[in-house]
Amino acid sequence: MADSQSENAAGKGGKTGRGLIFGLILALAGGGAAFYSVYSGLILGHHGPAEAETGAKPSQMPEVAFVPVERIVLPLGSGDTGRYLHFAAQIEVPLAHEQETLHFLPRVTDVLNTYLRAVEPEDLSEKTALIRLRAQMLRRVQVVLGEGRARDLLITEFVIN
Known part of the structure; x- marks a missing residue:
């Protein structure tokens, strides 16, 4: 069994x-x-x-120019902390608007300088700070240059020492 x-x-x-x-x-x-x-x-x-x-061609790149913004150095917090923000950027504009952008570059530098001075040092320590700052600065540059002129703001230097 x-x-x-x-x-x-x-x-x-x-x-x-x-x-x-x-x-x-x-x-x-x-x-x-x-x-x-x-x-x-x-x-x-x-x-x-x-x-x-098969040789499919990529879409044609848009004709753009990159206009450098003058380097900005700002003290962070009170002046006696010894910490500074070094900022540099380039503005992506359609090639047809490059000369106009160069003409208004002092206004762009002024609006960026004013905005960055108003930023609190604590705001810069967040992980998403650069993304938020970039969006805010791009919007201000677009207001100065006019709609359709500034396609993007490329941050080339953002150093806190």
């Missing part, structure tokens, strides 16, 4: 093992098919590296 029970358990274990292996093979085949269909563009409309090899 004990022998028949052990034979039944061994028989069931063999069937379970084959079913598990069969399920694993089906899962791998399904995963491979899903990967291929997404990679080749059959699903989601994405085209793989074959599109890059």
Whole structure:
């Protein structure tokens, strides 16, 4: 009787093992098919590296100019702390507006200088401070230069010592 029970358990274990292996093979085949269909563009409309090899040209770069803003050095906090902010940036403008931007550069420097002087030293210690400051300064530059003239403000130096 004990022998028949052990034979039944061994028989069931063999069937379970084959079913598990069969399920694993089906899962791998399904995963491979899903990967291929997404990679080749059959699903989601994405085209793989074959599109890059066909010589598809990237879109043409816009004609822009980068106008450097004069370097600004400001004391942080009270003057006797010995800490200074060194700031430099470039304004990305459409090429057609480069000369106008150069003409208004003293106003841009003034608005940036005024804004940076109003920033508290504690505000500069936050992780997202540079992103927030950049957005605020870009908005002020856009107001000075007029809508559609300043595309971006690229911060090239932001050092606190």
